[in-house]
Amino acid sequence: MKNDIDCRAFEEQLDALTSGELAQSEIEVLRAHASYCADCAVQLRINEHLSKPSLREIEAAVPEELARTVWPRLQGAIGFGVRRRGGVRRPSRFWAFQRPALAAASLLLAVSCGLLLREVIDLRRRESALLQQVADQERWLAGMEARTGAAPVARTAGLAASQSWQRALARSESVTVSELGRLLASLSPRTTVLDSESAGRLARAALFPGTSAWKRVVADLHLDDGLQAGEALELLQAIDLEPDRSISTARFLDLFVRS
Amino acid sequence: MRVNDREISALALAFQRGDQGSLKKLVAILTRPLLARAYRYTGDWDWARDLTQETWVKVNDRIQRYDPSKSFRAWLFTVHRNGCLDHLRRSWLRREVSADVDAIDRMPAPLGSGNPEIELERGEFHRRLVEALSTLSESQRLIFVRVAMEQEEQLEVARDLGISPTTVRTTLHFARRKLAQKLRSMGEIF
Incomplete structure (x- = not known):
């Protein structure tokens, strides 16, 4: 046997040293090399440190009390007595699995x-x-x-009443004859309820032959500046319709023309 | 309690299928080897117990990932080793960030002679060795801890990692060299 070895050979024999396979003489050769090679000396020290005690010796030295506490602690950690397929369920894991779905729902x-x-x-x-x-x-x-040429105050009042009239008619699709009568009576008699163009159509309709009461009323009116509330009320009364008859607001003018 | 690998894997399969009693049996059989390995890394029984418990919790959570055609013991030790190495990485990080003296003190000597002076020296050496592990690459560290710390056969490690025995031997050589240099740079320890 050689009295000296190189670093490579030293290293190769370290494992044999660890597993206790070397004879005393071989161990002494290794130690001799380590006495003048600092790197190999450290390796020998590491080897000895990790081999004494061996893993098996450590396992034998595990304190019994320590080993006994692992299972009860584990039961506490994973949720005692809660069973599931493939392991013991920890309650918090459910929400952990739901997190991606919840995140997607939140995003949506x-x-x-x-x-x-x-x-x-x-x-x-x-x-x-x-x-x-x-x-x-x-x-x-x-x-x-x-x-229209009305006086400023009358114009203003007439404008306000006219807009109210339009808005009142606009609010519903139809009104009854009695509702229309009440509506016209609530307005100032001077309030324009039909513009001059519509009133002109009314006047032209009245020129056709006939003796209807409304035609006589129209003939007495001055419709150049439109039909006013008082005049409309007089016309409505002249037509003499049933109070419950429903009139389409969109066809208000036709009420007079067709009657 | 000596139970062969086949019986252990059968228990793992039963646990995978929902038999909670099998988990209890596995814990009874395999907790001591896990504690010993964790102690090898940390040199502290309390840490060893915490790391072992963490490993069992992971086993409970990941049991569906276990391939019953393979050794449960090997799978379990891999999970455990990864947990222990993560623990060491965290302690290295703490030292880098805050020079946490307490974290260093939490790594006392491994089992020894009972002689306080020798224990103190072994504890100091163990602390430096663990710290020096941080300088290794991931592959060097993994092979070193499996061969040198967990005393696995090089051939078995090579087979398990799917690499050649020569690669294991070469990686181990460089890991040992690097560790030795790092330990020497840390100061006089002999």
Whole structure:
């Protein structure tokens, strides 16, 4: 046997040393090499440190009390007595598995809310535009009223009443004869309820032959500046319809023309 | 309690199919080897118990991933080894971040002679050795701990990792060299 070895040979024999396969003389050769080779000396130290005690010796030295505590602690950690297929269920794991689904649902909800919010904002914008349009039309109507030549105070009152009249008719699709009578009676008699163009059609209709009471009433009216509430009420009474008869608001003018 | 690999794998299969009693039997059979290995890494019985318990919790959670055609013992020890190495990585990180002296003190000497001076020296050496492991690459560390710390056969390690025995031997050689150099750089220890 050689009295000296190189580092490679030293290292190769370390495992044999660990497993106790070397004779005393071989161990001494290894130690001799380690006495002047610092790196191999450290390796020998590591080897000895890890081999004494061996893993088997450590296993034999495991404190019995320590080993006994593992199962009760484990039961506490994984949820005692809760059974499932393939292991013992820990309650919190359920939610852990649901997290991806919950995250997806949350994302979907957020996107839906975003779309809904955008729709609401769009609707509000359209509502503002419509209100602006209504205001513009009312201004235009006011301008038209101003051109009728009425006195400023009467014009203003007439305009307000006219707009109320239009709004009242616009609120429902039809009214009864008695409701229309009450509506006309509630207005100032000077309130214009039909513009001059519509009133002109009424006047032309009255020129056709016939002896209806309403034609006689129309013949006495001055319709150049439209039909006013007092005149309309007089006409309604002249037509003498049943009070419960329903009249389409869109066809209000036709009521007079066809009667 | 000596139980062969086939019986252990049968218990694991039963547990995989929902038999909770099999888990209890597995814990009774395999807890001591796990404690011994964790103690080998940490040199501390309390840490060894915590790491062993963590391993069993992982086994409970991941039992469906176990392939019954393979050795349950090998699978279990792999899970356990990974947990122990993660624990060491965390302790290395703590040292780097805060020079946590307490973390170092939590690694006392492995089982020894009972002589306080020798125990102190062994404890110090063990602490430095564990710290030096942090300088190895992942593959060097894995092969070193399996061969040198867990005393597995090189051939078995090579077969399990799917690499050649020569690769294991070469990697082990470089790992030992690196460890020796690191330990020497840490100061006089002899």
